[in-house]
Amino acid sequence: MNMIQHFPVLAVMTLFLGAFLIEILGRNQIVRNALAFAAVSISMVLLICLIRPVLLEGQVISYWMGGWKPVANYAIGIGYEVDALGLTFALLGITAYWLSCVYSFGYMKGKQHLGHYYTLFLMLAGASVGFFLTGDIFNMFIMMEIVTFSAVALTASNTEKTTAIEGAFKYLINCSIGSSMTLAGIALIYLNCHTLNLAQLATILPGNVNLTTLMAFALILIGFCVESAMIPFHASFVDAHTVAPSSVSMILSGMVLKLGVYGLIRISYIVFRAIDTSSLQILLTAFGTVTMFIGVTMALAQHDFKRLLAFHSVSQLGYIIAAAGLCTSLGLTGSLYHAINHTLFKGLLFLCAGAVIHATGTSDLDALGGLSKRMPKTCICFLIGAFSISGLPPFNGFVSKWMIYQAAYAKAVTTGNFYYAVVTVTALVVSVMTLASFVKVLHSVFFGQLKKEHESVHEAPGIMLFPMYIMSALCVLTGIFYKAFSTVFIGPAVFAAFNNTTYIDSMMGEGYAELFGVPALAIDKLEFSYWNPFVWFVLFVIVFAAACVVIFSSTGTRGRTLKSGGSYDSVYGTGDLSVDFMGRTYETGDPEEKYAVFFSGEKAEYSHAGGSDLFWGFKYNWHKYYQFLQGLHSGSVNDYSAYAVICIAVICMFMFLFMR
Amino acid sequence: MIVLKYLFNALIFPGALFTILAGFLLSGLDRKVIARMQRRIGPPLAQPVYDFFKLAGKENIVPAAANVTAYKLAPVLSFVSLAFIMVFIPIFSFSAFSSKADLIVILYLITIPGVALIIGGSASGSPYGAIGISREMVTMMSYELPFVLVLLAVAKKAGGDQLVFSLKEIGEWQAVNGSMLLHWSMIPAALAMLLVIPAEVGTQPFDVAEAETEICEGPLCEYSGAPLAVFKLSTCMKMFIMTGLFTAMFLGGIRTGFAGTDAILFVLICCVVTILCITTIHAITARLRIQHLFQFYWTYVTLLALVSLVLVWFGL
Numbered sequence: 001m002n003m004i005q006h007f008p009v010l011a012v013m014t015l016f017l018g019a020f021l022i023e024i025l026g027r028n029q030i031v032r033n034a035l036a037f038a039a040v041s042i043s044m045v046l047l048i049c050l051i052r053p054v055l056l057e058g059q060v061i062s063y064w065m066g067g068w069k070p071v072a073n074y075a076i077g078i079g080y081e082v083d084a085l086g087l088t089f090a091l092l093g094i095t096a097y098w099l100s101c102v103y104s105f106g107y108m109k110g111k112q113h114l115g116h117y118y119t120l121f122l123m124l125a126g127a128s129v130g131f132f133l134t135g136d137i138f139n140m141f142i143m144m145e146i147v148t149f150s151a152v153a154l155t156a157s158n159t160e161k162t163t164a165i166e167g168a169f170k171y172l173i174n175c176s177i178g179s180s181m182t183l184a185g186i187a188l189i190y191l192n193c194h195t196l197n198l199a200q201l202a203t204i205l206p207g208n209v210n211l212t213t214l215m216a217f218a219l220i221l222i223g224f225c226v227e228s229a230m231i232p233f234h235a236s237f238v239d240a241h242t243v244a245p246s247s248v249s250m251i252l253s254g255m256v257l258k259l260g261v262y263g264l265i266r267i268s269y270i271v272f273r274a275i276d277t278s279s280l281q282i283l284l285t286a287f288g289t290v291t292m293f294i295g296v297t298m299a300l301a302q303h304d305f306k307r308l309l310a311f312h313s314v315s316q317l318g319y320i321i322a323a324a325g326l327c328t329s330l331g332l333t334g335s336l337y338h339a340i341n342h343t344l345f346k347g348l349l350f351l352c353a354g355a356v357i358h359a360t361g362t363s364d365l366d367a368l369g370g371l372s373k374r375m376p377k378t379c380i381c382f383l384i385g386a387f388s389i390s391g392l393p394p395f396n397g398f399v400s401k402w403m404i405y406q407a408a409y410a411k412a413v414t415t416g417n418f419y420y421a422v423v424t425v426t427a428l429v430v431s432v433m434t435l436a437s438f439v440k441v442l443h444s445v446f447f448g449q450l451k452k453e454h455e456s457v458h459e460a461p462g463i464m465l466f467p468m469y470i471m472s473a474l475c476v477l478t479g480i481f482y483k484a485f486s487t488v489f490i491g492p493a494v495f496a497a498f499n500n501t502t503y504i505d506s507m508m509g510e511g512y513a514e515l516f517g518v519p520a521l522a523i524d525k526l527e528f529s530y531w532n533p534f535v536w537f538v539l540f541v542i543v544f545a546a547a548c549v550v551i552f553s554s555t556g557t558r559g560r561t562l563k564s565g566g567s568y569d570s571v572y573g574t575g576d577l578s579v580d581f582m583g584r585t586y587e588t589g590d591p592e593e594k595y596a597v598f599f600s601g602e603k604a605e606y607s608h609a610g611g612s613d614l615f616w617g618f619k620y621n622w623h624k625y626y627q628f629l630q631g632l633h634s635g636s637v638n639d640y641s642a643y644a645v646i647c648i649a650v651i652c653m654f655m656f657l658f659m660r
Numbered sequence: 661m662i663v664l665k666y667l668f669n670a671l672i673f674p675g676a677l678f679t680i681l682a683g684f685l686l687s688g689l690d691r692k693v694i695a696r697m698q699r700r701i702g703p704p705l706a707q708p709v710y711d712f713f714k715l716a717g718k719e720n721i722v723p724a725a726a727n728v729t730a731y732k733l734a735p736v737l738s739f740v741s742l743a744f745i746m747v748f749i750p751i752f753s754f755s756a757f758s759s760k761a762d763l764i765v766i767l768y769l770i771t772i773p774g775v776a777l778i779i780g781g782s783a784s785g786s787p788y789g790a791i792g793i794s795r796e797m798v799t800m801m802s803y804e805l806p807f808v809l810v811l812l813a814v815a816k817k818a819g820g821d822q823l824v825f826s827l828k829e830i831g832e833w834q835a836v837n838g839s840m841l842l843h844w845s846m847i848p849a850a851l852a853m854l855l856v857i858p859a860e861v862g863t864q865p866f867d868v869a870e871a872e873t874e875i876c877e878g879p880l881c882e883y884s885g886a887p888l889a890v891f892k893l894s895t896c897m898k899m900f901i902m903t904g905l906f907t908a909m910f911l912g913g914i915r916t917g918f919a920g921t922d923a924i925l926f927v928l929i930c931c932v933v934t935i936l937c938i939t940t941i942h943a944i945t946a947r948l949r950i951q952h953l954f955q956f957y958w959t960y961v962t963l964l965a966l967v968s969l970v971l972v973w974f975g976l
Binding site for chain 2: 370372373376379391392393398402405406409410413414416418421424425428429432433435436439440442443446447448449450538539540542543544547548615616617618620621
């Protein structure tokens, strides 16, 4: 018996087992942390062991719970099935959980009810990994529910914010709408096909369109759209991500939204194979494009650090869904690459936000400033994350966005459809708005003037910085070594999404797919030329370093720093002089605040260019748009549910009109 | 060997050194011509060079509120990234980084000097810097939309049913089919591009971010000495890079056969483009306000670029 077959189910079980053990034994802090860390680490190792057979050798690993194998070609048991697509997501997930777990040790230290926190955390981890590895659609629903309920409880566990319970409640309502849609869809499928196994459904459903299956597809699709926070389902997610503890926000925003993406790809590419109909492509890309645009414009208007990040998650998810909806190999590659990148950089940014909150106790952009001098390491990590999400080369966001633009415009010129050109333009413009929004954060949190009350803040402890370093390193490495990365992780996943024969055969027995004549999706060859960022990057670093040396060696000795101790007069040589031309600072004179900072102009109250008003020139022209959108984000869950219901009705109508 | 070749490309031709010299030339020409337009005699052509060395020799003061590392690194980042962008732009038949360098890479690399300026201004801790960076960012958002539309129109024109994003291939297409500017459907896009250049370089009337008379050069407010000199140099280089991009996209069909003559012709065309879109507009207009700048780009200029894209889309 091959041992490796049991690894997927063990990876999920370890996490759930850890959750129960913590609840029983977790009174002591050391035991609790050790148990949580061990559970996540073991699960991670088990999944890493699967890289070789699944990603490198192209096998699909199947496992029947309790040995309930198919009888007479009908799957009756619950099966676990690991193909490259699922494993890529699962690895991504477990990496995020591992880092978040380490971060939690520092961030949550001293909080109350930590036993429950880690229990729920491991439940969340186990359910997410299980969601990616399962081969049963009802099991997917169960895992989604566990994720929802643990996420709700974790959000509410932030006792420092009074709005945490409210955020959790909205999250619960919103996800319930999504999962009831999914459940209804699954019921319809079961009614029609008498099986719940994904592999078997993939042989029955494609080419077997009737009203029931179409309705089922529409409902399940909507369910996953809700999970991935598409507009207009995003509002309560944003509220919840804002108030959750940062270690959880990172998971909710970076990881849990990917459940929806994975489900969407799994359902539309593999199970229903409906993605090659042009109306579905238009629906998904339109959904994604609207989401990325509204997400980023709303982010520009925010003045809470975490809320801004949450809106960016919505926007980036728009990229991912739009690219997945293109149904080209480059598009799906870009989509998956961006999904992975988003987990890395958004996780990193949320961790930075957590470090800032940990140090200062606030996430209000207007109340922060000048922290780069107190928290230089966090500032550098934040810069890497911000450059990655804005897609500046050579960071990872650029690689995936580059693929998405190429794919979208290739789709536009090959099909001659102007609509896809609009998608490309929107994606490109949204990218610069993302940059703008992070400039705002950079300015109002890390640069600018240090606030009096934050004079004494300290850098985050090492255990919080460690996950941030790892994520920063991953952001840079996946940007530079994009080729190795996409060959090992993305390429096989894309191949698995387009060719499901192995997936079906491995589950249902050799030759099963052929028996039912499953058509393979036409796939164009998996290759993309890309400029060589490695050579570029090395050269850039060399020249950059050389230029730094030249500039600093020539002016360094004569540069001087005027500390607040030095008075204005001393610069001009009329006052109490202690000017040092050798680069040292001087500390004499009365520190008159007026001249401490500026050499020019009159002292001004720190001008209107604070956090929330940095893009006045932009918002002035868009004030009607903003009035409209901010009115829609009313914060009332009744409104949000109403948008969801309207949207569901519209999508169902669209499907029935155009997809039959 | 390949590294040496790239290093040569990045440092000498067409990278840093060539770009600096051409940038100085364009900047000097700009000042000379605008003086003549205003019936002044104007500075000598080499004035930007004198200015640069004079500034570089001045004392460098770092304000106490500044984040020193970011404050000092920002100009260097701006300079180095500009030196590297030129490597991606083909000079007629000569292109250093082969076909893989494409429009999107250039589009993104061009934002880096802007980001460097923003980081510098923000790191200086000055409120003038803060207003300056906010305006710089809005300016970037303003011209990005028409710029993207122009790039896509050019790509579509050169590619037809194929996806062509490579500037080199676009140049080759022009060598066969005649320069883009000779196709009437591309003329609105060319006009739009000519209007994008001054905003990207930051000259009047689109210099709201650095408006000397109201916010003391915004992000550069606190800068002095060598870092300021490097930022000024960056502006000169940006002038050459943007006009060079225009030349490569719209007049790329010219071939003289020799890299040397190509380069000289390229610089000459850049001079003409500079006088057209930077100097003339500078001489006849007054500074806009930031909200009007945004409006201007997202309506008129975008419309021009969009007209081209739609025309090209229908095969004209």
